[in-house]
Amino acid sequence: MTSFSTQSGRAAPLVLALDLGTSGCKCALVTLDGKVEAWAFEPVPLHIDGMAAEQDPNDWWQAFLRAASRLCADAGMRRRITAVCCSTQTEGTVCVDAHGNALGRAMLWLDMRGAAPIARRARSRLFNIEGYSPLKLWRWLRLTGGAPALSGKDCAGHIAYIRDHEPQRYERTAAFLNVLDYMNLRLCGQCCTTRDSILTAWVTDNRDPNRIRYDDRLIRMLGVDRAKLPEIVASTDVLGVVRRELAEQLGLPADTVVVAGATDTSAVAVGAAVADFAPHLYLGTSSWIGAHVPFKKTDVFSKIASVPCAVDGRYLAMGLQSTAGANLSFLRDRILFHPDELLSDEERPDVYEVLNVIAARVPPGSRGLIYMPWLFGERTPVDDPSLRAGLVNLSLDHTREDIIRAFMEGVAFNTRWMLEPFEKTLGRPTGPIAAVGGGAQSALWCQIMADVTGRPVRQAESPIEANAIGAAYIAAVGTGALRFSDIPALQRYRRVYEPSSGLRRLYDDRFAVFKELWRKLAPIYRGLNPTTEGITHARP
Known part of the structure; x- marks a missing residue:
C-alpha cells in the first residue's frame, strides 16, 4: 500500500527527507524553509516473537528506494534535490560486518531480550538501588544523563544480549549501528553515529554538548569492544555525497550531499520549536514534551533528562508518556470496532475524525468521567510499569460519547502532570506549546490540551510532517543555507488554541482527582502487576 501527496510550490532547492519509523518509511521533498512539496510512504514489516521485536534492515532500504523512486520520477523535482537527510526511529541496533552488510535482523526499541544481560551489568553483588549498583548508576547519570533501561529495550540492552547470547554474531560484527547510522551507511558509505543516535548505548561522556565522546569506563561496564563503536559526528555534518549507484538509480545530481541527520525525537524538536526553552508536545502512539536547553540536567525521580540532540551547543530536555494516541487506537480496535461477532467489516468507518466529532458533543469534564491513560505503565512523572488504565465514575447515565472525550481528557491530564517536573527542569514556566504528531491534527484535542494545561497550544501547519521538516532544517x-537561529521565524502554525478561563476551576478540580486516583491505585496495581528486572507480569 503506497500513499502519495503533492502540493504546489516555488522552484527552490529541495531536501530528500527520510522519516523512517516502525510502521514504514516516509520520504518527503521539502524546501529549505520547511515547505513539504511531495511525499510518499512505504510500509515495513515488523517481526514479533515473544520478547523479540525485529525488522530487516534491507526492508528499510527497499522501502526507502520505493518511496524515493516515486518522488524522483518527476524530473523537475529530482533536479532540485541538493541534500538527503534522515530522521529515524531510535533505540534500534543493527550489526554490520566489515563490508557494511547487516548481520541478521535489527533489534528494535520494543525488544526486551536484553533485560537479563543488562541487569547483570547494572547491579552489584551487595547493594542496589532499583536494580542498579549505586556507583554504576552515579557514573551513568553523571556522564550520560541517564542509564540503561532494565527492560533491555535500548541499544545497551541489545548489545549486551548479542554479546552474551549470540557470540558468533558478536564476533562477526564490525560495528553496532543505530537505525539512523545504518541508513547513512547505505546512503553514502560512511560508518558513523550522531550524538543523539549513540545516546542509549550509554557509553558516552555527554557533559560538553559540542564534544560528545566515548568513555572507556562506560564501555567496560557494557562489556563491548571499543573498536565496534562508530565515530561520533554532529547531526549537521555533511558526510559526503550519495553513492554513485544510488544517484544513478534515483536520477539524483551526482553532487547531492548526505547530511548526518537525527533520531526522531531530535528531528521533531527542530521541526516543532527550536528556540531555547520553547516547548513542543508530540502526540503520537506515545507522547513526549520537550524543549532545547543550554544545560545538562537529570531528574531521577520524575525521569526527565536533558540529553544530546541535533542542535549544536544544546541539549533536549524530555519527558515521555508511554501511551497517548494508543489510547484512542485501543478504544477503536478493542472496544468500539473489535473484530468479533458484534461487528462486520463493512461497519468499520474511518474512525478518528468520527471520534473527534462525537467527543465534541460532550461538555468539558466528560460528565464526571475520569480516565487514566496508563495502558502500558508510565514513564513520566512516575516511572511505574505496573500502572494500568482505568475509567472512573462510570454510571448508567453515561454514553460512549462521554467515554471518548474522557479518553482525550485523560491524556491531557497526564500531560499536565508531566509539565510539573518538566518546568522544574527548565527552571521556568513554559509558554505556548507547539503541538505536532498525528494527534495534533485534531482541533478538539489541541483545545482540550490548552484548557487542561492552562497554556496556549500552537497547532503546527503540518503536524504529521514534523520529522521530515526537522530533517530538512x-x-x-x-x-x-540556514542557521538554527533562523528557524523559529520559518515555523508555521495552523492555529493557536487559547485556554478557556471559564474551565480553569473545573479542570483544576479534575486534575486534583486524577492525581489522587494515582496515589490510591498505584499500590493496588503493583500487587496486580509485579515487576521483575524492568518487565511487568500481570497476575492471572
Whole structure:
C-alpha cells in the first residue's frame, strides 16, 4: 500500500527527507524553509516473537528506494534535490560486518531480550538501588544523563544480549549501528553515529554538548569492544555525497550531499520549536514534551533528562508518556470496532475524525468521567510499569460519547502532570506549546490540551510532517543555507488554541482527582502487576 501527496510550490532547492519509523518509511521533498512539496510512504514489516521485536534492515532500504523512486520520477523535482537527510526511529541496533552488510535482523526499541544481560551489568553483588549498583548508576547519570533501561529495550540492552547470547554474531560484527547510522551507511558509505543516535548505548561522556565522546569506563561496564563503536559526528555534518549507484538509480545530481541527520525525537524538536526553552508536545502512539536547553540536567525521580540532540551547543530536555494516541487506537480496535461477532467489516468507518466529532458533543469534564491513560505503565512523572488504565465514575447515565472525550481528557491530564517536573527542569514556566504528531491534527484535542494545561497550544501547519521538516532544517543548517537561529521565524502554525478561563476551576478540580486516583491505585496495581528486572507480569 503506497500513499502519495503533492502540493504546489516555488522552484527552490529541495531536501530528500527520510522519516523512517516502525510502521514504514516516509520520504518527503521539502524546501529549505520547511515547505513539504511531495511525499510518499512505504510500509515495513515488523517481526514479533515473544520478547523479540525485529525488522530487516534491507526492508528499510527497499522501502526507502520505493518511496524515493516515486518522488524522483518527476524530473523537475529530482533536479532540485541538493541534500538527503534522515530522521529515524531510535533505540534500534543493527550489526554490520566489515563490508557494511547487516548481520541478521535489527533489534528494535520494543525488544526486551536484553533485560537479563543488562541487569547483570547494572547491579552489584551487595547493594542496589532499583536494580542498579549505586556507583554504576552515579557514573551513568553523571556522564550520560541517564542509564540503561532494565527492560533491555535500548541499544545497551541489545548489545549486551548479542554479546552474551549470540557470540558468533558478536564476533562477526564490525560495528553496532543505530537505525539512523545504518541508513547513512547505505546512503553514502560512511560508518558513523550522531550524538543523539549513540545516546542509549550509554557509553558516552555527554557533559560538553559540542564534544560528545566515548568513555572507556562506560564501555567496560557494557562489556563491548571499543573498536565496534562508530565515530561520533554532529547531526549537521555533511558526510559526503550519495553513492554513485544510488544517484544513478534515483536520477539524483551526482553532487547531492548526505547530511548526518537525527533520531526522531531530535528531528521533531527542530521541526516543532527550536528556540531555547520553547516547548513542543508530540502526540503520537506515545507522547513526549520537550524543549532545547543550554544545560545538562537529570531528574531521577520524575525521569526527565536533558540529553544530546541535533542542535549544536544544546541539549533536549524530555519527558515521555508511554501511551497517548494508543489510547484512542485501543478504544477503536478493542472496544468500539473489535473484530468479533458484534461487528462486520463493512461497519468499520474511518474512525478518528468520527471520534473527534462525537467527543465534541460532550461538555468539558466528560460528565464526571475520569480516565487514566496508563495502558502500558508510565514513564513520566512516575516511572511505574505496573500502572494500568482505568475509567472512573462510570454510571448508567453515561454514553460512549462521554467515554471518548474522557479518553482525550485523560491524556491531557497526564500531560499536565508531566509539565510539573518538566518546568522544574527548565527552571521556568513554559509558554505556548507547539503541538505536532498525528494527534495534533485534531482541533478538539489541541483545545482540550490548552484548557487542561492552562497554556496556549500552537497547532503546527503540518503536524504529521514534523520529522521530515526537522530533517530538512538540519540539512539546511548543515549545508550553510540556514542557521538554527533562523528557524523559529520559518515555523508555521495552523492555529493557536487559547485556554478557556471559564474551565480553569473545573479542570483544576479534575486534575486534583486524577492525581489522587494515582496515589490510591498505584499500590493496588503493583500487587496486580509485579515487576521483575524492568518487565511487568500481570497476575492471572
